[in-house]
Amino acid sequence: MVVTACRACPRLVAWREEVAATRRAAFRDQTYWGRPVPGFGPEDARVLVVGLAPAAHGANRTGRMFTGDRSGDVLFAALHRTGWASQPLSTSAGDGMRLTGLRMTAPVHCAPPANMPTPQERTTCGAWLRRELELLGPRLRVLLVLGGFGWQALLSELPALGWSVPVPRPAFRHGGEATVVDPLGRPVTVLGCYHVSQQNTFTGRLTPDMLDAVLSRARELAGS
Numbered sequence: 001m002v003v004t005a006c007r008a009c010p011r012l013v014a015w016r017e018e019v020a021a022t023r024r025a026a027f028r029d030q031t032y033w034g035r036p037v038p039g040f041g042p043e044d045a046r047v048l049v050v051g052l053a054p055a056a057h058g059a060n061r062t063g064r065m066f067t068g069d070r071s072g073d074v075l076f077a078a079l080h081r082t083g084w085a086s087q088p089l090s091t092s093a094g095d096g097m098r099l100t101g102l103r104m105t106a107p108v109h110c111a112p113p114a115n116m117p118t119p120q121e122r123t124t125c126g127a128w129l130r131r132e133l134e135l136l137g138p139r140l141r142v143l144l145v146l147g148g149f150g151w152q153a154l155l156s157e158l159p160a161l162g163w164s165v166p167v168p169r170p171a172f173r174h175g176g177e178a179t180v181v182d183p184l185g186r187p188v189t190v191l192g193c194y195h196v197s198q199q200n201t202f203t204g205r206l207t208p209d210m211l212d213a214v215l216s217r218a219r220e221l222a223g224s
């Protein structure tokens with residue numbers, strides 16, 4: 001089965017489809033994706049950007065990670081400035097955007113109510129996270145995690161996928177780094193970054209310079 005056909009979480013299936021049916025007024029003339037959002041980016045990427053879950057009217061509408069909302073606008077502009085993305089604006093799955101050396105995914109592939117999946121939903125979606133990690137395999141050098149919730153979600157799920165995570169679990173910090181070890185004994189750096197949410201970018205908690213610095217650090221760690 002492919003991730004886009006998954007219906008394993010009843011609450012999330014109901015929510016993603018309800019949002020797709022009712023739509024936001026501004027997008028009334030559009031057909032929402034309304035399904036699990038797959039990872040986006042090349043399969044030979046050394047950096048995997050990890051969010052938390054798709055936004056109801058962003059990726060759940062467009063069908064592509066971080067595409068179609070303000071958070072994505074901030075992220076893709078920074079990815080373009082730092083050389084990871086082919087264009088600064090990510091508006092739809094058919095806009096021609098290409099990523100180089102970097103892929104993006106989420107521990108939960110369906111939009112959750114209030115942007116908050118349950119621990120059980122995170123665990124259920126761990127099977128797809130495992131596939132993402134296996135897809136990148138030994139090339140993966142950096143897990144760039146956006147936000148404290150994404151950090152907790154990822155580090156909570158990795159041990160069940162056979163990864164070693166430091167004990168006690170490292171706390172999230174913007175620019176913070178930790179080393180985890182994949183099932184074959186290869187070290188991978190987990191790099192923290194404040195989430196690109198409007199709450200953080202409008203208040204100046206996360207500035208373009210701070211985001212660029214983390215993305216540049218990811219490139220340094222990836223050796224690319």
Ligand code: SF4
Nearest residue numbers: 006008009036110125
């Ligand atoms: S969150 Fe993940 S496991 Fe749950 S229905 Fe969506 S794709 Fe399937």
